[in-house]
Amino acid sequence: MKSYLAVLTTPGAWRFLLPALCARLPFAMLQIGILLLVQWATGSYGWGGVASAAAAVAQALLGPWTGRLVDRWGQARVLVPQTLTHAALLGGLLALAQNRAEPFVLVAVGCLAGATVPQVGSMVRARWANVLPPRRVGTAFALESVTDELTFTLAPLLLLPIATAYSPVWGLALALVMVLAGTLLFASVRHGAPAPAPSSDRTSAGVRGRRGVSLLTGAMLGVGTVFGSLQVGITALSAELGDPSAAGAVFGTFSAGSLVGGLVYGGLRSAAGRPSRLALLLALLAAALTGPALVGSLGLMYGAGAVAGLVIAPCVITGYTLLDALVPAEVKTEAYTWLNGAIALGIALGAALSGQLVDRLGAAPAFLVPPVAVALAALAVGLRGASLLPEAGDGVRDPGRSKALV
Structure with a gap:
């Protein structure tokens, strides 16, 4: 603490x-x-x-x-x-x-x-x-992730x-x-x-044209699909099983898991490279999201949702902290809104895709959207992780030199 x-x-x-x-x-x-x-x-x-x-x-x-x-x-x-x-x-x-x-x-x-x-x-x-100071920014972003969870819960x-x-x-x-x-x-x-x-220090393509920003934006769009798809899938599954009122409680365990995961992750200190950590976290999230896709009962869905929630907040925290190291102070607000917008767009996309699957095939296929989207994000970050390290001499601090969180 x-x-x-x-x-x-x-x-x-x-x-x-x-x-x-x-x-x-x-x-x-x-x-x-x-x-x-x-x-x-x-x-x-x-x-x-x-x-x-x-x-x-x-x-x-x-x-x-x-x-x-x-x-x-x-x-x-x-x-x-x-x-x-x-x-x-x-x-x-x-x-x-x-x-x-x-x-x-x-x-x-x-x-x-x-x-x-x-x-x-x-x-x-x-x-x-x-x-x-730079060593505290990751912890502050962890706190912001927890605040986001609280606002969407309240x-x-x-x-x-x-x-x-x-x-x-x-x-x-x-x-x-x-x-x-x-x-x-x-x-x-x-x-x-x-x-x-x-x-402000801008490229001709704006902040999104800077090194690594588009990759992080795409990764957070994949993460956003998790929220939209799970909302639709859990609601549809609860209705199919005859207990529609349980949907809020099931999704609440996912939110609670995310809150706990963000708090715990925010207190950790590690010297591991941040881009590799983001790729690992995304891969873990994709694996955890297979749980909701495999279970067929509400009782098991509580546990599967909580496990997935534990990993998603660390992914978001790491994404914001990597972005902070990639852009200069003059354009940080615009840069953060790109990630915010990507997550929001991912929520809408995930809800739309899952809704179509529910209408045509039932609740179960809706849970296939998040692991696929997040796995693609993990693959992209794993292959292009070098672009998430600031170039020498660009005036932005190098996250690999800091042992602070994320």
Whole structure:
């Protein structure tokens, strides 16, 4: 715990961590909230799914452009207008749903709301990288991975009871209030925020054109399919076995395993090369994901999900820490949003592929998507791992010289 205490006791850290937590909960509520809202307004789960997927894809594709603006102009100057725009679009979506607007209108506005989601998680990581010494950054990213798990665990607990007892309008209205309060307060706290860099170090292809960034983006897209596919597969399997209410608890064991894995991994110290470690972790994750594909009962699914969860957080932590060593400070926010967007896109892709398999073949084939996707990511990293080491003289620290986590 000394590693975590050293990070959490960083002077001024709690000034931006607490409002960031409030701002990140609505991020986790948005996708399921839009699904429930559009289904409530149209009576169609199909339209709800389309609207939710459109918001997720728009957020994944537009997030890096937000990151680029933040690196160039600073966090506050981008966050304030972006948050107000996002709140206006979300409020418009609520009003349209109340008035039973046409489904395609709801999908379009939901897509715009997703495109304008404030990228607070990436900005928090950029602040950690700015205020901490290199040996502590990996531990901070482990803490961020755990925070992500907590927000995606708490979000349904806040949203679903309100949506069930009243309507999805009230659930997303809560998200609207939280994103305004949390994000604007976070923007007002300047401690740790990197200085703007109008003449950032960029290649002609942008951050993604830098050495190793595309490889990490592809690897995290594979990891993202795990979340989307397991959500669909576990839900479908629970329904097939006559106990649909068990789906939340089963997926909860996966989240709990990920939280524990992230905490334990975040306290480790190792001198092993990071690219080889990422390839090994991805291979272990692919192997662990064969468990859900092989079991046929909910009882065994609890254990299989927990084992897979233990490995996934270390994969994400290592990916972010490798990226931190590959890009200069002037473009870190944009770089982090590429990984965030890749994971979000992987979630949408995994859910879509698994949903098609469930419709045609039943629940079991849905669990085949994650191990295949992650195994391909492990193979790519194993073959091209050298590109994840900074080139000599590029001014970015070499992760192989540090014995800190990941």
